[in-house]
Amino acid sequence: MDVVVEPGIGWMELNEYLEPYGLFFPLDPGPGATIGGMCATRCSGSLAVRYGTMRENVINLKVVLANGEVVKTGSRARKSAAGYDLTRLIIGSEGTLGVITEVTLRLQKIPEYSVVAMCNFPTVKDAADVAIATMMSGIQVSRVELLDEVQVRAINVANGKNLPEVPTLMFEFIGTEAYSHEQTLIVQKIASEHNGSDFVFAEDPEAKKELWKIRKEALWACFAMEPNFEAMITDVCVPLSRLAELISRSKKELDSSSLVCTVIAHAGDGNFHTVVLFDPNDEKQRKEAERLNHFMVHAALDLEGTCTGEHGVGTGKMKYLEKELGMEALKTMKRIKAALDPNGIMNPGKLIPPHVCF
Amino acid sequence: MDVVVEPGIGWMELNEYLEPYGLFFPLDPGPGATIGGMCATRCSGSLAVRYGTMRENVINLKVVLANGEVVKTGSRARKSAAGYDLTRLIIGSEGTLGVITEVTLRLQKIPEYSVVAMCNFPTVKDAADVAIATMMSGIQVSRVELLDEVQVRAINVANGKNLPEVPTLMFEFIGTEAYSHEQTLIVQKIASEHNGSDFVFAEDPEAKKELWKIRKEALWACFAMEPNFEAMITDVCVPLSRLAELISRSKKELDSSSLVCTVIAHAGDGNFHTVVLFDPNDEKQRKEAERLNHFMVHAALDLEGTCTGEHGVGTGKMKYLEKELGMEALKTMKRIKAALDPNGIMNPGKLIPPHVCF
Numbered sequence: 218m219d220v221v222v223e224p225g226i227g228w229m230e231l232n233e234y235l236e237p238y239g240l241f242f243p244l245d246p247g248p249g250a251t252i253g254g255m256c257a258t259r260c261s262g263s264l265a266v267r268y269g270t271m272r273e274n275v276i277n278l279k280v281v282l283a284n285g286e287v288v289k290t291g292s293r294a295r296k297s298a299a300g301y302d303l304t305r306l307i308i309g310s311e312g313t314l315g316v317i318t319e320v321t322l323r324l325q326k327i328p329e330y331s332v333v334a335m336c337n338f339p340t341v342k343d344a345a346d347v348a349i350a351t352m353m354s355g356i357q358v359s360r361v362e363l364l365d366e367v368q369v370r371a372i373n374v375a376n377g378k379n380l381p382e383v384p385t386l387m388f389e390f391i392g393t394e395a396y397s398h399e400q401t402l403i404v405q406k407i408a409s410e411h412n413g414s415d416f417v418f419a420e421d422p423e424a425k426k427e428l429w430k431i432r433k434e435a436l437w438a439c440f441a442m443e444p445n446f447e448a449m450i451t452d453v454c455v456p457l458s459r460l461a462e463l464i465s466r467s468k469k470e471l472d473s474s475s476l477v478c479t480v481i482a483h484a485g486d487g488n489f490h491t492v493v494l495f496d497p498n499d500e501k502q503r504k505e506a507e508r509l510n511h512f513m514v515h516a517a518l519d520l521e522g523t524c525t526g527e528h529g530v531g532t533g534k535m536k537y538l539e540k541e542l543g544m545e546a547l548k549t550m551k552r553i554k555a556a557l558d559p560n561g562i563m564n565p566g567k568l569i570p571p572h573v574c575f
Numbered sequence: 576m577d578v579v580v581e582p583g584i585g586w587m588e589l590n591e592y593l594e595p596y597g598l599f600f601p602l603d604p605g606p607g608a609t610i611g612g613m614c615a616t617r618c619s620g621s622l623a624v625r626y627g628t629m630r631e632n633v634i635n636l637k638v639v640l641a642n643g644e645v646v647k648t649g650s651r652a653r654k655s656a657a658g659y660d661l662t663r664l665i666i667g668s669e670g671t672l673g674v675i676t677e678v679t680l681r682l683q684k685i686p687e688y689s690v691v692a693m694c695n696f697p698t699v700k701d702a703a704d705v706a707i708a709t710m711m712s713g714i715q716v717s718r719v720e721l722l723d724e725v726q727v728r729a730i731n732v733a734n735g736k737n738l739p740e741v742p743t744l745m746f747e748f749i750g751t752e753a754y755s756h757e758q759t760l761i762v763q764k765i766a767s768e769h770n771g772s773d774f775v776f777a778e779d780p781e782a783k784k785e786l787w788k789i790r791k792e793a794l795w796a797c798f799a800m801e802p803n804f805e806a807m808i809t810d811v812c813v814p815l816s817r818l819a820e821l822i823s824r825s826k827k828e829l830d831s832s833s834l835v836c837t838v839i840a841h842a843g844d845g846n847f848h849t850v851v852l853f854d855p856n857d858e859k860q861r862k863e864a865e866r867l868n869h870f871m872v873h874a875a876l877d878l879e880g881t882c883t884g885e886h887g888v889g890t891g892k893m894k895y896l897e898k899e900l901g902m903e904a905l906k907t908m909k910r911i912k913a914a915l916d917p918n919g920i921m922n923p924g925k926l927i928p929p930h931v932c933f
Contacts, residue, residue: 289900291881306664454652525655
């Protein structure tokens with residue numbers, strides 16, 4: 218239940234290859250993502266609520282360091298207590314410590330059965346509360362995604378659909394047929410206790426694919442609303458218990474903005490995205506998009522969250538790291554960077570803010 | 576669903592505290608283990624097959640570095656892509672990089688229902704094959720532990736029981752009542768397809784406790800067989816597909832030894848322990864115990880495994896690290912160690928073999 222790949226393979230290509238074996242790699246970020254990039258950014262996706270992130274699904278990797286040495290970070294065993302966790306050090310290092318050349322991935326069995334469900338709510342808070350209650354119920358839900366009414370409107374516009382333009386939760390339950398049904402009923406009950414309505418679910422493979430398409434094409438649906446605009450996609454993550462509050466605070470700001478903004482959350486992880494559409498030729502709009510992004514990052518940090526749930530730091534999020542992690546953590550990172558890349562040749566100018574020194 | 580603790584609290588004490596909240600910390604190593612030590616050694620236990628190891632269950636931690644600086648390694652969010660994974664760097668560093676002073680742990684809901692099952696097999700290979708088939712079936716088993724016939728004999732001697740002295744698997748299935756039963760039936764069928772017999776299971780809390788006691792007290796049962804002896808407890812881990820072979824190779828060696836040796840495996844992870852009993856006053860026996868340990872580590876390394884699945888490195892396993900990881904990986908660890916502890920004051924002489932230099 219593992220596979221060794223080179224970094225340039227896409228996760229979708231990999232899963233096509235694995236399907237005849239009844240196995241899959243359980244991460245589903247954006248469709249173009251490659252395994253190497255997924256490692257470098259410590260990414261995740263909608264399945265993380267059950268299967269974890271890149272952090273949990275890489276057994277070992279090969280990395281070429283700045284001095285040309287090739288390191289294999291671990292054995293093929295699922296568990297090891299053999300020294301420093303170099304695998305996890307490289308995952309999320311965004312190319313600043315080395316170039317990943319090979320990855321051993323942990324695979325999962327394709328679920329025997331699954332049910333996809335959808336439910337409407339009067340407010341985003343109701344939807345968030347149901348996501349949290351589902352997590353607290355002990356059900357190991359496979360996906361729980363939250364879309365706000367603006368996102369649903371975008372989907373209607375893009376696909377010529379007629380979905381109720383209200384906050385919506387989408388679930389996936391997996392397991393045996395009986396257990397998938399049982400989970401569906403449990404969550405239907407939870408939803409009804411939080412003003413949920415129009416709970417629908419699908420079991421037929423084509424019907425499930427159609428239903429889930431709604432979520433998968435959310436970003437492109439946004440562009441359908443404003444075809445010549447760019448999108449600033451925000452990404453923050455907070456403790457589960459703070460998600461409802463984060464979304465409320467953010468919605469107030471987003472709804473009163475002149476820009477069109479949609480909300481998509483991996484609700485079971487407390488991970489929250491906004492798609493902010495702006496005219497790239499209008500400097501005022503670009504600044505407003507940045508202001509909204511800034512607002513949400515600070516709201517998340519105030520709620521003990523992180524400025525980046527799964528998208529990485531790059532250059533754009535360096536400015537938030539000191540507030541999130543503190544200077545001591547950044548100095549520690551810089552020491553490690555200096556030890557492994559003394560000449561600063563590996564993806565310079567990224568990840569560690571330039572003002573950090575030790 | 577998280578809790579902040581100081582490192583000296585035992586996991587059992589913590590779980591007593593959490594029980595009224597319906598939550599627990601899902602790692603179960605030896606009974607005396609404290610959270611700090613569990614972090615430092617990257618330990619796990621029988622529940623890792625479902626819930627993961629320390630690696631997966633720590634959200635952040637506070638560590639005091641060699642220079643006195645206090646670092647908090649991350650926010651309270653479940654997922655983060657904010658820079659180097661300092662949390663995972665410290666976990667498993669065995670005190671060589673800093674002193675852990677505070678840990679934020681990820682908690683799970685206490686399962687609604689559970690079933691404990693036990694089954695006998697004619698050979699250890701049959702038992703291992705059933706463990707593997709159970710993992711491959713997609714069931715997220717909560718525990719699957721393998722005991723060999725010598726271990727069962729020890730349990731009989733210690734507890735005055737009359738269990739068949741044959742290779743035995745013990746399972747725990749969790750979820751809703753219906754799903755727990757469903758999993759039990761699926762695995763019963765798998766067991767019967769691999770010469771399994773005497774499949775029994777318990778649902779009543781007291782009966783489950785009694786049944787699981789067999790596994791929990793395995794080590795002390797060994798001492799009952801040889802009350803004045805010491806035990807060398809080995810710990811290796813291999814890819815799941817190599818477990819049956821590792822156990823076969825090891826059993827040949829163990830059975831032909833003059834010493835009493837028992838096998839206990841966290842079979843779902845490929846993690847395999849032997850308890851080798853020896854007279855501490857008999858140098859020949861001590862050397863034989865070491866020889867057996869050495870044999871099993873090398874067998875595991877030959878099967879792409881690790882010399883230490885969950886017990887750490889300390890001094891005893893340093894000699895295997897170069898064969899397992901290669902000199903480049905060890906030099907990388909040394910560089911990190913030198914960067915964070917230039918004066919070598921943090922638990923000197925441990926983890927990184929002394930001959931490694933860069």
